[in-house]
Amino acid sequence: MNSVSSLRQKVRGLVRRFVSRYLTTFRRKAVSVAIPGLVLASVVYTVDAMRTEQAIMKNEIIKRAEVVAELASQIAVLPLISKNTALIQDAVTWLERVSEVSHVAFYNTGMKSVTALKDFPGGLHQLPTRPQMTIFENDDFFDVYAPVYEEKTKEDIGLFVEQDVKDESKELVGWVRIAFSKSQMKAARVKIIVRGLIIAVIFTLGSSFVVYRLFFLATRPLTVLSVAAQSVRNGKYPEVSVNSEDEIGRLAGEFNRMSTAINEREEMLVRRMRIAQLSADMGIVFTGGEPLPKMMKRCAEVLNSHAMAELVILWLYDKDARAISQYACAGRLMVRECPGMPLLPEGTGAKLIAREKRAIVTTDAANDERFLGLEWLKENEIRFYAGYPLIVESQLIGVLEIFSQKTLDETLVNALGPLSDQIAVGLERKIIEGQIMNSLSEKELLLREVHHRVKNNMQVISSLLSLQSEKAGEQKYIEMFNDSKDRIRSMSLVHEKLYRSADLDRIDIKDYIGSLAKALFDSHSVSTGRISLTTDIENIALDIDTAIPFGLILNELISNSLKHAFPEGREGEIRISVRRTTVNGAAECILSVRDNGIGIPADLDIQKVRSLGLQLVTSLAEHQLQGQIELDRTTGTVFRIRFRESVHRKR
Amino acid sequence: MDKKRTFLKNLNLALFFCVILAISSSAGAADVLVIGDIKLKPVAEVVSSLKRSASFSIIVKSPGEVRDNLAGVVTREGAKAVVALGTDAVYISLSLPESVPVIYGLVINPPETKRKNITGIYMATPVEKYLAVIEKYFPRIEKVGLIYERAGQRPVSAAPLSSHLEVQYAGNPYEFLESIKRLDKSIDALLLVPEKNLITSSSLQRAYIFSFTEKVPLIGISEKHVKEGSLMSVVFDIDDMGRQLGDLIHRVMMHGTAMGSPQFPPEKYKVYFNKQTAESMGIRVEPELLKVAERVYP
Numbered sequence: 001m002n003s004v005s006s007l008r009q010k011v012r013g014l015v016r017r018f019v020s021r022y023l024t025t026f027r028r029k030a031v032s033v034a035i036p037g038l039v040l041a042s043v044v045y046t047v048d049a050m051r052t053e054q055a056i057m058k059n060e061i062i063k064r065a066e067v068v069a070e071l072a073s074q075i076a077v078l079p080l081i082s083k084n085t086a087l088i089q090d091a092v093t094w095l096e097r098v099s100e101v102s103h104v105a106f107y108n109t110g111m112k113s114v115t116a117l118k119d120f121p122g123g124l125h126q127l128p129t130r131p132q133m134t135i136f137e138n139d140d141f142f143d144v145y146a147p148v149y150e151e152k153t154k155e156d157i158g159l160f161v162e163q164d165v166k167d168e169s170k171e172l173v174g175w176v177r178i179a180f181s182k183s184q185m186k187a188a189r190v191k192i193i194v195r196g197l198i199i200a201v202i203f204t205l206g207s208s209f210v211v212y213r214l215f216f217l218a219t220r221p222l223t224v225l226s227v228a229a230q231s232v233r234n235g236k237y238p239e240v241s242v243n244s245e246d247e248i249g250r251l252a253g254e255f256n257r258m259s260t261a262i263n264e265r266e267e268m269l270v271r272r273m274r275i276a277q278l279s280a281d282m283g284i285v286f287t288g289g290e291p292l293p294k295m296m297k298r299c300a301e302v303l304n305s306h307a308m309a310e311l312v313i314l315w316l317y318d319k320d321a322r323a324i325s326q327y328a329c330a331g332r333l334m335v336r337e338c339p340g341m342p343l344l345p346e347g348t349g350a351k352l353i354a355r356e357k358r359a360i361v362t363t364d365a366a367n368d369e370r371f372l373g374l375e376w377l378k379e380n381e382i383r384f385y386a387g388y389p390l391i392v393e394s395q396l397i398g399v400l401e402i403f404s405q406k407t408l409d410e411t412l413v414n415a416l417g418p419l420s421d422q423i424a425v426g427l428e429r430k431i432i433e434g435q436i437m438n439s440l441s442e443k444e445l446l447l448r449e450v451h452h453r454v455k456n457n458m459q460v461i462s463s464l465l466s467l468q469s470e471k472a473g474e475q476k477y478i479e480m481f482n483d484s485k486d487r488i489r490s491m492s493l494v495h496e497k498l499y500r501s502a503d504l505d506r507i508d509i510k511d512y513i514g515s516l517a518k519a520l521f522d523s524h525s526v527s528t529g530r531i532s533l534t535t536d537i538e539n540i541a542l543d544i545d546t547a548i549p550f551g552l553i554l555n556e557l558i559s560n561s562l563k564h565a566f567p568e569g570r571e572g573e574i575r576i577s578v579r580r581t582t583v584n585g586a587a588e589c590i591l592s593v594r595d596n597g598i599g600i601p602a603d604l605d606i607q608k609v610r611s612l613g614l615q616l617v618t619s620l621a622e623h624q625l626q627g628q629i630e631l632d633r634t635t636g637t638v639f640r641i642r643f644r645e646s647v648h649r650k651r
Numbered sequence: 652m653d654k655k656r657t658f659l660k661n662l663n664l665a666l667f668f669c670v671i672l673a674i675s676s677s678a679g680a681a682d683v684l685v686i687g688d689i690k691l692k693p694v695a696e697v698v699s700s701l702k703r704s705a706s707f708s709i710i711v712k713s714p715g716e717v718r719d720n721l722a723g724v725v726t727r728e729g730a731k732a733v734v735a736l737g738t739d740a741v742y743i744s745l746s747l748p749e750s751v752p753v754i755y756g757l758v759i760n761p762p763e764t765k766r767k768n769i770t771g772i773y774m775a776t777p778v779e780k781y782l783a784v785i786e787k788y789f790p791r792i793e794k795v796g797l798i799y800e801r802a803g804q805r806p807v808s809a810a811p812l813s814s815h816l817e818v819q820y821a822g823n824p825y826e827f828l829e830s831i832k833r834l835d836k837s838i839d840a841l842l843l844v845p846e847k848n849l850i851t852s853s854s855l856q857r858a859y860i861f862s863f864t865e866k867v868p869l870i871g872i873s874e875k876h877v878k879e880g881s882l883m884s885v886v887f888d889i890d891d892m893g894r895q896l897g898d899l900i901h902r903v904m905m906h907g908t909a910m911g912s913p914q915f916p917p918e919k920y921k922v923y924f925n926k927q928t929a930e931s932m933g934i935r936v937e938p939e940l941l942k943v944a945e946r947v948y949p
Contacts, residue, residue, distance in 0.1 A: 156847065157691065157694075160872060161873060161875070
């Protein structure tokens with residue numbers, strides 16, 4: 001069973017592979033079904049016809065055998081009655097002249113042979129009780145037994161008048177037996193088989209050819225349609241030629257209409273895509289950030305690349321739309337390549353459009369009366385002209401002109417109107433943007449100047465305090481002046497860093513801390529050889545509102561360390577670090593100023609200290625920076641201030 | 652009225668029964684019992700002729716009806732004579748007591764019997780009749796062949812030995828044909844004698860072949876033979892035979908016995924002639940023959 005099922009699966013696999021590989025078209029499938037059907041029908045019909053013909057042939061031969069046997073039974077009467085050997089021999093010879101008769105035998109009523117001639121093939125058969133003609137079929141012949149009767153008249157009157165048969169008396173006088181050869185039947189059978197096979201082959205070949213041609217004729221339009229459909233898939237739109245009025249003809253007609261419609265829609269899509277591409281390219285031009293002249297030039301080039309025109313000019317008017325401020329062109333007849341072009345700087349068409357604020361499109365520009373006098377149009381075979389006003393909020397800002405030898409595509413022409421609006425908006429935006437940038441530059445310059453003047457003023461104040469300190473006399477007043485001077489410098493340094501910065505908004509604290517520390521070391525006449533400064537500062541930028549209190553705090557803490565942590569020429573280190581951290585999702589900065597000096601008294605409470613410097617530190621840290629201050633005495637003296645980086649921006 | 656009606660009704664019934672009785676009594680008493688198969692056309696014609704000409708009552712029975720009890724039937728019917736028509740009927744009637752006269756008919760030759768009280772008319776045309784016709788209408792036929800069935804037992808119709816006749820004997824159809832071959836060169840015509848055992852369909856067919864091959868005309872027995880190819884035939888008139896039988900029965904009835912009565916040949920004959928056979932064999936035809944012939948074939 002397993003071998004049978006595996007064989008079955010193999011056969012199925014072979015059939016599937018054959019079908020998938022070779023029966024790939026309807027025609028092949030139909031022919032593969034129809035032709036075996038025809039062959040089968042032909043074989044069945046031929047076999048049936050041969051059988052019928054053989055049966056008919058057999059019946060005819062049997063009938064002929066019966067006729068011969070009937071004749072033999074008549075001929076045999078006298079020989080059997082007479083029992084005369086010569087007469088019997090004559091009868092046998094006469095019967096054997098019949099070509100199909102191979103043997104003849106006469107028997108008496110007791111079925112004893114009265115012919116002492118050659119042996120009859122085969123023994124005697126059992127005959128029916130009632131004498132009648134009986135036929136037995138052997139391989140080579142029909143064995144026919146026919147009773148032989150002698151007819152006698154029963155009544156004397158029968159000799160004188162014609163009577164009914166029943167008045168005749170039939171007396172059985174013996175039997176005649178003939179072997180009727182089947183050779184003719186066999187020969188006929190061979191002929192029938194050969195003829196049947198020939199007819200079957202001719203019929204099969206002929207009908208197969210006819211079927212193939214019919215399928216070919218029936219499927220050819222479908223093949224043509226299939227090829228055409230493939231062409232459509234590849235972007236070609238052939239016209240199918242099927243000259244018939246039937247379903248396939250109608251299908252071909254519909255296919256042609258569909259192909260044409262797809263072609264038209266595709267062309268429309270292509271045109272729209274080109275328009276969209278043009279619009280997108282134009283958008284790229286306007287968002288490119290290039291200066292206005294270059295932008296106008298690019299705009300003209302983009303337009304020309306899509307329009308394939310001879311010349312594209314983009315005029316830009318001044319604010320009052322009275323005079324040309326600038327222009328850009330592109331195309332084969334670029335103005336720079338045509339220096340003698342008389343219409344420049346402003347063409348007749350552009351003037352008309354600027355005056356009437358209305359588009360002009362003509363396909364016969366050379367003969368248009370509006371362009372009379374422009375001989376270069378004829379010289380360059382310019383026939384198509386399209387001019388559009390560039391208007392923003394009812395204000396003319398420029399004119400777009402396109403000159404072409406060929407009429408532009410209708411879709412492009414239709415799109416030029418909205419496109420001119422897009423160009424107008426883009427140009428207007430660029431102009432405004434330029435104006436804004438100019439304004440910003442002016443303000444930035446002004447702000448730097450302000451910061452610069454603030455810094456200068458603070459330096460003047462610092463200089464004044466320095467001069468005043470020289471008159472103070474007592475050291476404590478001198479220190480007070482110096483402290484104030486340092487505090488002013490810390491603030492002026494912020495303004496200096498601000499006007500030197502790129503964006504005037506923030507200062508880099510790393511740079512600021514370095515400058516401030518250096519100034520404080522100088523101010524307190526401390527060499528970096530005795531007290532070293534170590535910084536660990538992240539790249540953090542602070543705005544001015546944070547930087548001022550930050551600078552003041554840092555000024556106080558560094559000054560405090562320089563003044564009190566290292567008395568009597570002690571050496572040490574001041575370490576400053578600023579790090580950024582995140583607490584509850586908010587960015588915070590941690591300013592840490594540490595010295596390894598003598599340390600501050602253990603009972604010092606920074607919240608209650610009377611020193612102005614530390615009061616400033618506490619006050620600025622808690623109120624200005626809204627931070628927390630912490631004093632750590634474990635390893636030297638560490639002031640740690642935690643504050644939010646952008647706390648003042650929100651104010 | 653009711654009594655009158657009842658009386659008339661009874662009278663009618665009585666008359667009806669009387670008629671029925673009369674009819675039945677007459678049917679049971681017949682002068683002559685005829686045995687014959689009236690399904691055979693010649694028998695029916697003879698019976699019909701008998702009935703037309705006879706002055707006595709006749710009852711007809713088929714051979715099958717009387718085969719086993721003919722005497723009883725004769726007694727029951729009260730028949731004074733029995734007429735046997737046909738071979739089978741004659742042989743049945745031979746079993747009757749000697750007292751019952753038997754008159755036969757429609758047999759070729761008189762039956763061979765020792766019975767005395769028997770008479771009748773046989774059908775075979777006497778050879779002299781033939782010879783007379785041949786002599787009259789076919790003078791060139793000088794020698795006529797004859798083949799009888801059994802040697803020495805010539806029938807009543809046989810002709811006396813004559814120089815015009817060449818006689819042969821045969822035991823079966825084959826010998827009949829052999830005899831024909833032997834007669835071939837010595838005869839001008841072959842007269843078929845009504846011998847049932849010799850004249851079979853196959854022998855007659857061979858005889859025809861011999862006749863047309865050797866140009867020896869056959870003189871047939873019946874009209875059928877002439878139609879088939881025999882030159883001529885002389886056949887008894889069956890209608891006249893009925894009349895002839897009627898006369899003979901009447902005489903027997905008159906005498907009450909048939910003893911001493913001779914055997915009779917037919918009294919009237921018909922001549923049939925085949926003109927085509929005569930022409931094919933080069934036999935001259937006498938115009939008179941065409942006039943006297945009952946029918947000329949074809």
